[in-house]
Structures are given as structure tokens and as C-alpha cells.
Amino acid sequence: MATATASSATTHPMPFVRLELALLTVAEGALQVLLGRRSENPFAGRMALPGGVLRVDLDADLEAGCRRVAHERLGVELPAITQVGAVGGKKRDPRANWALSVVYRCLLPQASVQASPGKRLDQVRWVPADEAAADSKLAFDHGRLIGAAVDAVRLEFNELRFPHGFLPDVFTLTELKETSEAVLGRHLDKSSFRRRIDAAGVVQPVDGAVRTGANRPAQLYELARLATETRGM
Amino acid sequence: MATATASSATTHPMPFVRLELALLTVAEGALQVLLGRRSENPFAGRMALPGGVLRVDLDADLEAGCRRVAHERLGVELPAITQVGAVGGKKRDPRANWALSVVYRCLLPQASVQASPGKRLDQVRWVPADEAAADSKLAFDHGRLIGAAVDAVRLEFNELRFPHGFLPDVFTLTELKETSEAVLGRHLDKSSFRRRIDAAGVVQPVDGAVRTGANRPAQLYELARLATETRGM
DNA sequence: TCAAAAGTGTTTGGGTTACACCCATGG
DNA sequence: CCATGGGTGTAACCCAAACACTTTTGA
Numbered sequence: 001m002a003t004a005t006a007s008s009a010t011t012h013p014m015p016f017v018r019l020e021l022a023l024l025t026v027a028e029g030a031l032q033v034l035l036g037r038r039s040e041n042p043f044a045g046r047m048a049l050p051g052g053v054l055r056v057d058l059d060a061d062l063e064a065g066c067r068r069v070a071h072e073r074l075g076v077e078l079p080a081i082t083q084v085g086a087v088g089g090k091k092r093d094p095r096a097n098w099a100l101s102v103v104y105r106c107l108l109p110q111a112s113v114q115a116s117p118g119k120r121l122d123q124v125r126w127v128p129a130d131e132a133a134a135d136s137k138l139a140f141d142h143g144r145l146i147g148a149a150v151d152a153v154r155l156e157f158n159e160l161r162f163p164h165g166f167l168p169d170v171f172t173l174t175e176l177k178e179t180s181e182a183v184l185g186r187h188l189d190k191s192s193f194r195r196r197i198d199a200a201g202v203v204q205p206v207d208g209a210v211r212t213g214a215n216r217p218a219q220l221y222e223l224a225r226l227a228t229e230t231r232g233m
Numbered sequence: 234m235a236t237a238t239a240s241s242a243t244t245h246p247m248p249f250v251r252l253e254l255a256l257l258t259v260a261e262g263a264l265q266v267l268l269g270r271r272s273e274n275p276f277a278g279r280m281a282l283p284g285g286v287l288r289v290d291l292d293a294d295l296e297a298g299c300r301r302v303a304h305e306r307l308g309v310e311l312p313a314i315t316q317v318g319a320v321g322g323k324k325r326d327p328r329a330n331w332a333l334s335v336v337y338r339c340l341l342p343q344a345s346v347q348a349s350p351g352k353r354l355d356q357v358r359w360v361p362a363d364e365a366a367a368d369s370k371l372a373f374d375h376g377r378l379i380g381a382a383v384d385a386v387r388l389e390f391n392e393l394r395f396p397h398g399f400l401p402d403v404f405t406l407t408e409l410k411e412t413s414e415a416v417l418g419r420h421l422d423k424s425s426f427r428r429r430i431d432a433a434g435v436v437q438p439v440d441g442a443v444r445t446g447a448n449r450p451a452q453l454y455e456l457a458r459l460a461t462e463t464r465g466m
Numbered sequence: 467t468c469a470a471a472a473g474t475g476t477t478t479g480g481g482t483t484a485c486a487c488c489c490a491t492g493g
Numbered sequence: 494c495c496a497t498g499g500g501t502g503t504a505a506c507c508c509a510a511a512c513a514c515t516t517t518t519g520a
Contacts, residue, residue: 014247015289017333054321056248056331061322085466086319086335088287089294098289100250100335102319133464147464174499191501192482199481215498216490231366231380233318407472424474425509448471449517 015088016096019065020051020142022084022105022149023076023113024129026182031129031153033146034074034113035138036121042094043139047132049146050074050121051101066104074124076113079165081106083233084149087141101140105149107166130185157183160200161230164223170206172218173197202226248321249329252298253284253375255317255338255382256309256346257362259415264362264386266379267307267346268371269354275327276372280365282379283307283354284334299337307357309346312398314339316466317382320374334373338382340399363418390416393433394463397456403439405451406430435459 023034035047052069059065063081070076081104088100110126132138133147156163157180167179177193197203202224209220256267268280285302292298296314303309314337321333343359365371366380389396390413400412410426430436435457442453 012286013289014250015287017247017250053245054248054333056246056323060324062319062333083318085316086295087466088335090289091293098292100287100295100333102321102333144464148466151464172499189483189485190499191484194500196482212491213498214492214496216500218499231377231384233320233381405472422510422512423472425511427473429509445518446471447469447519449473451472 013097015098015100016093017054018051018093018099018101019054019062019069020049020101020103020145021066021070022049022103022146023070023074023078024105024107024149024153025110025113025126026179027110027126029182030185031150031183032110032126033129033132033149034124035127035132036125037123038120038139039122040120046137046139047127047135047142048121048139049103049142050124054102062102063104066106070106073121074113076108078106079108080163082152082163084145084152087145092140101145103145103149105152107153107163109166109168154184160196160202162202162223167223170209170220170222172211172220173203174218176203176221246330248331248333249326250287251284251326251332251334252287252295252302253282253334253336253378254299254303255282255336255379256303256307256311257338257340257382257386258343258346258359259412260343260359262415263418264383264416265343265359266362266365266382267357268360268365269358270356271353271372272355273353279370279372280360280368280375281354281372282336282375283357287335295335296337299339303339306354307346309341311339312341313396315385315396317378317385320378325373334378336378336382338385340386340396342399342401387417393429393435395435395456400456403442403453403455405444405453406436407451409436409454 021034025032025034034050036050038044038046038048050069050073052073054062054065055068059068062083066081067078070078084103084105086100086102088098090098092101093099129146129150133143133150135143138146162176167176173194174190176197177188177190180193181188203221204224206220206222210217211220254267258265258267267283269283271277271279271281283302283306285306287295287298288301292301295316299314300311303311317336317338319333319335321331323331325334326332362379362383366376366383368376371379395409400409406427407423409430410421410423413426414421436454437457439453439455443450444453
């Protein structure tokens with residue numbers, strides 16, 4: 001932007017720009033990613049991330065475009081979304097001369113997505129994320145993209161930065177710990193986890209609320225609204 | 234990419250795509266970023282990151298585009314470059330309806346860039362990075378972009394992942410420590426640094442080579458070529 | 467023999483893990 | 494009163510900071 005003239009915006013042909021979504025959830029004790037089976041070429045029959053074309057007439061910015069795509073293709077309202085990165089080159093997508101994809105990730109409750117076939121994706125379903133990241137048969141470079149998204153989510157959970165909109169409004173610390181274990185794929189110590197949590201101040205107790213059962217009632221917590229001051233994209 | 238047809242590539246108007254470079258170096262004991270003064274509108278007179286338009290006819294991929302831009306605008310060959318992220322929206326750049334910028338960062342030796350005025354940037358010069366990140370008078374959203382680039386570089390150095398092409402081929406551990414201190418902006422303990430370094434195995438001694446001076450000679454090291462297995466973009 | 471910088475060892479403290487132990491409730 | 498999960502305390506351990514110390518050269 002330091003150097004382009006007004007004419008640059010029109011004289012040079014521009015790449016084909018798409019948005020890809022790495023939607024993640026926790027199910028069966030592990031991190032899962034939403035994939036669909038492509039019904040058309042290229043890569044017909046292969047599994048792929050859901051996505052869509054950036055629409056400069058409809059999308060105010062990249063995030064808004066992701067929300068539109070999620071809504072159109074999957075009927076999902078996305079909570080907090082985070083950019084994974086951009087990939088682009090001549091050879092990425094046979095449909096275009098030069099294809100650029102901006103990839104976002106989003107953690108959401110499993111129930112918020114009905115695994116219903118979309119427009120050009122059938123058999124939309126949750127797949128264990130580590131399995132998907134290692135799967136060399138995915139369409140395009142989506143395996144790599146999933147790997148990057150998973151790494152970023154694990155980094156966040158390791159640093160106790162829990163995204164809003166993913167967990168239920170209130171939860172017990174044990175539920176939070178078990179979710180973290182599923183995301184990270186390793187055991188966490190109960191005592192140490194509790195201490196780290198309240199040292200970080202990321203949750204606050206909901207005063208009267210407790211969860212009862214055939215045992216001692218559990219204090220319910222909610223995520224603290226804190227300035228995360230992360231300078232990402 | 235899961236859903237677009239061949240016609241999508243041509244029927245929808247595409248955004249104006251640019252590449253921006255956050256070139257960083259260490260000088261005067263601190264991290265510096267290369268900025269130029271814009272000679273044209275918009276933001277004439279403001280400081281900005283160097284950058285240029287993505288050329289689908291010339292650039293095989295995003296990284297290649299960055300190298301081309303660096304070469305054309307600044308006459309620099311870039312060593313290892315890393316993506317910071319992408320920003321895009323309707324209102325980012327008054328020259329275009331919809332502007333998308335992909336931002337890369339690169340650490341390089343100060344001497345590799347002659348601070349010579351470029352095509353539409355004059356007064357190209359190194360500015361302390363923290364100062365630039367906090368400067369609200371930079372063109373576009375470049376202050377934020379610099380902040381993200383600086384954070385990413387600090388994270389890398391904290392984890393002892395040193396980029397190739399930035400340091401001289403061989404160096405002493407003290408030089409590496411002092412460079413790290415400049416990047417991180419804080420003091421590092423000599424003993425602890427040495428232990429961490431060789432536990433991580435990121436450098437290897439060059440057998441016969443020592444640096445002499447009015448003191449005990451220092452062993453020279455080089456960066457180990459290791460599989461960094463970072464799943465970024 | 468002194469200055470200067472390389473290189474090592476030892477202590478301390480913060481934070482996490484592992485694990486044992488109490489607490490409160492429903493059945 | 495027992496099973497079940499919530500919640501707490503403690504010792505072991507790991508890692509890095511702090512800092513004092515020895516080593517090796519040129520002057």
C-alpha cells in the first residue's frame with residue numbers, strides 16, 4: 001500500500017480469493033474438525049474444509065465474509081473467530097489462474113452444527129482433528145491448514161485463553177478441565193489446573209449457582225470478560 | 234474452495250490484493266522496523282511499511298511476490314520470511330473498493346538495506362519497532378501490523394528459534410545472547426542462556442573456529458539445520 | 467600482572483506435577 | 494453410611510535467574 005497508484009487497482013488482474021473455515025469442536029474426548037465431501041471437481045469425492053468465495057459486494061471485511069459463508073453453507077452463527085493465515089499461488093486451485101485462500105478457525109459447540117449436506121458439500125461431518133491434519137488425501141492443501149489451526153487452538157488452551165461462545169455460559173472447573181484435556185490431548189492435574197486458572201483470573205464464580213448431583217455440589221463459573229491484548233490479526 | 238464453480242472465478246469481482254513487508258533488524262540495542270515516508274496520497278507524508286501489488290502474472294505464490302516486491306522497491310534479497318497474516322475490508326484503502334493485504338515479516342542484517350529512497354517512498358529508514366507499533370500516525374493500519382510482527386518475532390526468540398539469514402554465518406554465544414536481548418528488550422542471564430541453547434540443540438560449534446581479541450578466545454557457532462516442524466503458514 | 471571477555475558451578479525461588487487427603491451431597 | 498465427584502494441602506521436581514567464580518588471551 002505504500003506504492004500503488006489508483007490505476008494499480010484496476011490495471012492488474014487480481015487473484016481468485018476464497019475463505020476457508022476450520023470449525024472445531026470437542027466430541028468423544030478429542031478435538032474434531034468439520035469436513036465435507038466434495039461433490040464436484042476438482043477433488044470430487046475428497047474431504048475438504050467448508051468455504052466460499054469472498055464477495056466484495058456483500059462482505060464488509062474478512063471476518064464478516066466468514067460469518068456469511070458459515071451462515072449460507074452451514075446455517076451456523078459463528079462465535080469468536082480467529083485467523084489462521086493466508087495461502088496463495090498459481091497452482092493451488094485448478095479452477096483459477098491464481099488462487100488465494102484466507103483461513104479462519106472457530107471453536108463451537110457440537111450441537112450448533114447439524115451435519116446436513118450443504119450446497120456443493122455432501123456428508124458434512126466431524127472428523128478427529130489430528131487424523132484430518134495427517135490425512136494426505138484431503139482436497140487442496142487443507143491437511144496443512146487444519147494442522148495450523150489445531151496448533152493455534154492448543155497454544156491458546158495451554159495459555160488458558162478460552163474462546164467465548166464455545167463453552168456453555170456457566171460450567172464447573174472440572175468441565176473446563178475435561179474440555180482442555182480433550183483439546184490438548186493430554187491429562188491435566190486437577191489441583192494444578194485449579195490453581196493456574198484462578199491465578200490467571202480467566203473465570204469468575206457465579207455467586208449463587210451450583211451444579212448438584214449425587215455428590216458435593218460444584219461451583220459454577222463464567223468466563224471473565226478480560227482484555228486479552230493479543231496482537232494478532 | 235469446497236463450493237465454487239469455475240464460473241465463480243470470473244463472475245465475482247475480486248479485491249485489490251497487496252503485499253506488505255515488515256522488515257526488521259537489530260540496531261542500537263533494539264529491534265527496528267523499516268519504514269518509508271509516503272510521497273503520494275492517500276496518507277501522503279505519513280510513514281508506512283514498504284509493499285506492493287500482488288502480480289498474478291509474475292508471482293508464483295505469496296512468498297515469491299514478497300521477494301519480488303523487496304527486490305523491486307528496496308533492492309534486497311530476503312532470507313527466511315514468515316507470514317504475519319492477512320487484513321482486508323471495504324474501508325482499508327481509499328484507492329480501492331475492497332483492499333486485502335497479506336503481511337510478511339523478515340529479519341535481516343541492517344547492512345543489507347541501503348536506506349535509499351524508493352519509487353513512491355522517500356526517506357526509507359529504520360525506526361525502533363516498539364515506537365512504530367505504538368505510533369497512531371502511521372498510514373493505514375500499519376501500526377497494528379507492526380505490533381503483530383514484533384510479537385511473533387519475540388515469541389520465536391523466546392523459544393530459541395532463530396531465523397536463518399539474519400545472523401552472520403558464524404557467531405559467538407555472547408553475540409547470540411546480545412542479539413536476543415535486543416530483540417526481546419530485556420536482560421538475559423549468560424549462564425542460563427548457554428544452558429538453554431545447548432539443551433535445545435539449535436547451534437553447533439564450528440570445530441576449529443574461534444574469535445580472538447584482548448581476552449580469552451570465543452568458540453564460534455553456526456545455526457543447526459533442524460526440522461523446525463512449525464505448522465504455520 | 468592487569469583488563470576484558472569466555473565459560474562454569476552452585477544456590478535459590480517460582481511454578482507445575484503427582485498424589486493423598488478431606489468435604490458435601492444423593493441414594 | 495457409602496459411593497461419587499468437588500475441592501484442598503503437601504512434597505517432589507524441573508527449570509531458569511542470580512551471581513560468584515575460574516579460565517584464557519592481549520597488552
